[in-house]
Amino acid sequence: MSTIQVREYDLPDSYLYRSNIQNKLLKVWIPNENYIVLGRSNTPNNSLFVNNIIEDGIPVFKRPSGGETVLLTPNTIVISLAIRQSNFKGGKTYFDIINSKIVESLHELGINNVTLKGISDIAINDVKILGSALYQNKDVVFYHAVLNVSESTDLMERYIKHPTREPDYRKNRIHSEFVTSIVNENYNIDKRLIIRTLENHLHKISFP
Numbered sequence: 567m568s569t570i571q572v573r574e575y576d577l578p579d580s581y582l583y584r585s586n587i588q589n590k591l592l593k594v595w596i597p598n599e600n601y602i603v604l605g606r607s608n609t610p611n612n613s614l615f616v617n618n619i620i621e622d623g624i625p626v627f628k629r630p631s632g633g634e635t636v637l638l639t640p641n642t643i644v645i646s647l648a649i650r651q652s653n654f655k656g657g658k659t660y661f662d663i664i665n666s667k668i669v670e671s672l673h674e675l676g677i678n679n680v681t682l683k684g685i686s687d688i689a690i691n692d693v694k695i696l697g698s699a700l701y702q703n704k705d706v707v708f709y710h711a712v713l714n715v716s717e718s719t720d721l722m723e724r725y726i727k728h729p730t731r732e733p734d735y736r737k738n739r740i741h742s743e744f745v746t747s748i749v750n751e752n753y754n755i756d757k758r759l760i761i762r763t764l765e766n767h768l769h770k771i772s773f774p
Contacts, residue, residue, distance in 0.1 A: 579646035583708035633699035641717035684733030716749040
């Protein structure tokens, strides 16, 4: 069986959860190429079409946070936030507060029918547009999410197997039926404007 090298997570937002932060750090960024990022409990053989990854030379990383495998491309935006943890809260609290701010941002951009779904997703009309994951230790909470701006599901179908765990609202749908993008929903919004709007809302975030 073919094997691939899984790299330690060192993408541009990895410094956030390694930093000795006093309050919070935010980075909203666009990947410069295609990457696969495995969740903490994922393995290549269980989560990926390994031969396709090798054939296309796609770098594969494993992040410290939970959740399922994701595809990062220049047609996506990654939202990364590290928060100094003073009193431990459950992950759902962080997901709800942060993702609600992202929903506010998308509404401000004129994107309609955006809602929180599952534990950590955002959807348009019951179709996923953003997935997020969380890493916590005694000092820091590291949240990161992938917002699909214009990536088609073709690469997801080529590289990523159906997850072993899925939110209830997925209902066993394949990637092409479960995932959408801002462009696919007929919104043509410059990525720089999306980033600025997200930054404006997320910089104001506070936690009880």
